[in-house]
Amino acid sequence: MAPSRRPQSASTAGFAVILLLYAISVCSLLPAVVAQSATFTRTVGGTDFTTFSFPSFDITLMKLPGNLTFSNNATVSSYALQITPDTRNDPDKFLVNRAGRIMFATPYVLWASNASNSSADGRRVASFSTVFKINLYRANASVKGEGLTFVVASGGGAEPPPGSVGGYLGLTNASTDGSAANGFAAVEFDSVKQPYDPDDNHVGLDVNGVQSKVAASLTPFGIELAPALTNTTDDGSSMVWVEYNGTSRHVWVYMSRNDIRPATPVLNASLDLSTVLLNKTAYFGFSASTGVAYQLNCVHMWNMTVEILPGAATSGKKEALSGWKLGVTIGVPSAFALALGLFLGLYIRNRRRRIGDDPNSLFHNTIDLTSMAGVPKEFDYKELRKGTNNFDEKMKLGEGGYGVVYRATVVGEHGQTVEVAVKQFSGANTKGQEDFLAELSIINLLRHRNLVKLLGWCHQNGVLLLVYDFMPNGSLDRHLFGGPESPVLTWEQRYKIVAGVASALNYLHHEYDQRVIHRDLKPSNIMLDKDFNARLGDFGLARALESDKTSYTDLIGVPGTLGYIAPECFHTGRATRESDVFGLGAVILEIVSGRRVSYSNQVGCSQLLEGVWQLHGAGEGRVLEAVDRRLADGEFDEDDAERLLLLGLACSHPNPGERPRAKEIVQILTRAAPAPEVPAAKPAFMWPVQPVSAFAGEDGEMPTSGVSTAMTSSSSYSYYASSAGWTTQNYLLSRDHDLITDRDPSTV
Template sequence: MAPPRRGQRAATGLAVLLLLYAISACSLLPAARAQATAFTSTRNGSEFSTFSFPSFGNSLRQLPGNLTVLGNATVNANALQITPDTRNDPEKFLINQTGRVMYPRAYVLWAANASNTSADGRRLASFSTVFKVNLFRATPSVKGEGFAFLIASDGAAPPPPGSHGGYLGLTNASTDGSAANGFAAVELDTVKQPYDPDDNHVGLDVNGVRSKVVASLTPFGIDLATNNTKDDGSHMVWIDYNGTARHVWVYMAKNGSRPDTPVLDAPLDLSRVLLGKTAYFGFSASTGVLYQLNCLHSWDLTVELLPDGSNKQPLSGWKLGLAIGVPCAFALALGLFAGLYIKKRGRRIGDDSSSMVRSTINFASIPGVPKEFDYKELRKGTGNFDEKMKLGQGGYGVVYRATVFGEHGRSMEVAVKQFSGANTKGQEDFLAELSIINLLRHRNLVKLLGWCHQDGVLLLVYDFMPNGSLDRLLFGGGPEAPVLTWGHRYNIVAGVASALNYLHHEYDQRVIHRDIKPSNIMLDAAFNARLGDFGLARALETDKTSYTDKLGVPGTLGYIAPECFHTGRATRESDVFGFGAVILEIVSGRRISCSNAAGCSQLLEAVWQLHGAGEGRILEAVDRRLAPGEFDEGDAERLLLLGLACSHPNPGERPRARAIVQILARSAPPPDVPASKPAFMWPALPVVLRLVRRVDDAELPADQGARRGGQGHAHGVS
């Protein structure tokens, strides 16, 4: 039987509102910010529950109901350390250790159903999960023991005594193979036992560690806990379970692209394994005399909800500390309670005037929660999403112009961003943009007015920008189109720089935009810049300097910094590179690059050549539609030099957003730029030891400023 398609998940309006309420209530307590996103969706008549941990912040240890941490497991360095994460005193801390981390909600995985066509009258839930795991050798010469994705009948049971070594924290010598264990697991084993094919395999374990089905990973080019110093040992793992077929498939890869061929597929009837109808999901790992570090960087899970539902309250991973406060606990508990009892058959929250949530909570009074728009109003305002109302289109979906009712019943124009259906990418972009831009407040950012969800349609509502996108004004007009004035151009550059400085340095979390380009810069009635499209943006925790995407390098060619193709990481420096490309486009009126299209040039190389050709030649890069005297030559040179500095191949040489703002305010001189474009090298060479004039790193040698921030974690977490 062919493997099932990847799960498609649509965030429901109820789940998003509850999530926003919980975030808003907890945001008053910085130590208690949840890292998980949870929502429900419906497809093919079945309801699915999804949760997502894109990372595991240390604040999880203070949050009840998020995770249950058992044995020697911990939350540390933005990862789940299933076994201890240390290289100190291995005899004491690393040998013979076990740990488990479980999601505290119990899911009904099978139910009796007389109308079911199966011979035994049982209906099994389907589920799918994807996670990033890092098996890292603490000692280069050895690895051990292993790691497992666990489906357990008991979500609060710690690893059994004596379950270290080859038992992977799942069972022990006296209980191995017993039906009373009630678990199934997918093991990633790095030590060869007498019953194992090798020390690099995947297996399906049922109530014991002698795998029912096992496969070596070597033929797939996968090396668990490798000793390759250039490899951090991380792998992506996808597990799909089809409840109808009662079959499981496992896929693995080094990057975020799921392969077509599974590394393991096997029959699995969970109704014959579990001790009851419900089960918990999580992870287990162990070390023995041999040891390695077993950690998890991210985890997503989608589970089909059977008709009789999963009505158990989550188990607490930690007791609620007094310092966290009652409001956060109340918000999370209320969100869970409402989510379990309110029917969601395609209707929005509040359609029922007796809605418990509406009568209990005034969402309009909660700081930061945006307005929920009526779907019918948005559909009417866009002329049923008429092509004539379309403002733009991209990989995310389509943006429409709409007229809706604003305050005091007055009509107002808005921009409605419709995401590409209820597929995984669409809902991820929707949640990312909603959760980030909702909390941002800056005059040069597009303002979010609200959201809407109905029948899988995901919509965000923004302020309408009368002058459209910078891309349209710069490149979209014909010969008779009005030319953007020099004053407007300089003001736009300064506005985007101010927004970037806010995201990088002034907001309480560091935000990386990852897609700075003219089509994502909107212009209001006064031609002020408003940076938008935060679907790719990510907010980093204070101890992180970069974000690595599961699916490779996102963004648009020409605006992606060269180092991103080698590291896969987005940083403040890579944002600055994209901004540099935008500066050169604004000044020149030409695209940064495009292939085989009339009128296009390799703009960056051309400006470097003009800069190195002699005094004043760089001004030849200014848009020829601006006649002499229609632009300030000093400011034009300032912008072009700044664009080149931001586009420097070495990320350590690019100016910070703070310095950029002062350069544009004319309170700092233009940056010093080499006469010719430096060659790109990776790893980047250190900057020459000299004092540089930097606003935010005054009197700091440039190589120290570029590398400031400490060493990376042993697992490669930045």
């Protein structure tokens, strides 16, 4: 019977293809629905929120009703909203003294009287948050033009008032400026100085007029509107976050030249929309203008989340359909959906069996994710795909052997738009599934302030995704090794980062119910939050040990990154808490010196480690020459610098039994214990090492009350160095660190 099944499937698939092609030919005249905004509603804690999202803009938006309304001067071009004309032809005719508006077509109820949870005045005001990307581009490189605004307006009309060009920003005109009858509030991004403006590079809150209620220069924040561009890779765009709290009736505006929302707002002010708007409903959108000077005023993306007040509708008016219109509207898409469903059903069923997304696959039979203790939220794949702009390369935060991490925008617990990091595993094959399950099963139960928080997961369409808290300051390696353009970490920040990582490691090794071994401690796996607190992440290689075990053996070899792998691991193939401490030692030395470990081809030969050890043995105070030369004298505490360098050497001891435990490391960093005693010369690595259990204390670990000076003679060190093909001068750091390279370590 088996041979007859294949022709039957082929026949069914062939019929589905024919029907699908017919449906496509009929539906080709329909508008492109992909051009519309993605809109969805969520309920969080009893409060409803609605969100719409435009990751980019398509020209078909101008032909689709119910999305955006455009003024005569506004268009969509280059996948962006052009609030004022976008042309280089005869600019004096088409660009001078123009005003434009683009508004979201659906009104929102922004305040209600006598509503539940209302304030003392009997009104409840809706909260909202939005993020958008603006680009004020100089069409004439020598001068700036007027700016643009994000506006909340009582009326949804697209055409700006007559005479609202120049400094009126498409909002008002000379006769109506300041009138309460205008009924709008706007955040202006102004690049021309009027007599009432602080400068030609500012943000302001406008209420019923263009003389801002509150204004602030953007120059102190390192942001310039409409910059004179000299770098062809920089288009001068800025990300903007506007957050409005309806309870406190306050607005905050944040801006950044990159995609990371800063901790400090560029503007914050009180704003009671219930006293500004003429009606309870209002529209959101953008306005802009040009004057004698002109520029292009563009919006590249726009996401918005609005609280739905009790009893408020979530959509605008709907046109009634009848007769043949109703038949076409329902019938054609239904036929298309049926054909598409038949075709894709056959394809997806076979594909899922191959990639493990079918309920009968080994992945689902092995573990039920929803039954795991403490399992976080399951995200919908469509939401994550939308939030990453279809996993756009521009949204990529980093990548490694596991896969890729993307920045995404999703709806948070309280309905507001939040940024997250989405880790996409390289494949849904057996190895990808193992890495996904290992990371999810371990980190979903971990709770510590210095660990990256797991927010959720997704396994759909054959894709394995984990969702984490977004870390605004990225990974530690970007700050240490990012080049001359990267801001230099202060000494206080460095010490706090070391203390945070050590605290996280102590939690994994001693405080959590199980012993967890991270196995991949390195700067790229240490993330920094908005306050530069360290958050240890990437638990793809981590393993939780059973209560009677002290090590984990990987049958496929030694995972991790050269320079951070303890030398004994190459002989035993086992990862232990002592090998984690070795990785921490390398990280400490990198943080203090600002240099990479720069691994050699010989096992155990880190140029950075050898150089610091040589400086330590060279004489009184020489070890401080290893401190990052970007930290000038007086910019770091010498006692604490020496404490960290000695601790880094102690953690990097060749023999695992001589390394301090995580508990002791925390005590040293809190200054509750003195810096460890470290031999003047690096001890030789001995194999076989004495088993840890032979010297173990109560918890099965090596005693580390002090670092032993056994096997520290210069002869033993010279033997080890010469056998590895190195001489003392290879290891010695000059005062300018000239003998340390910044070569990236190889990954195993």
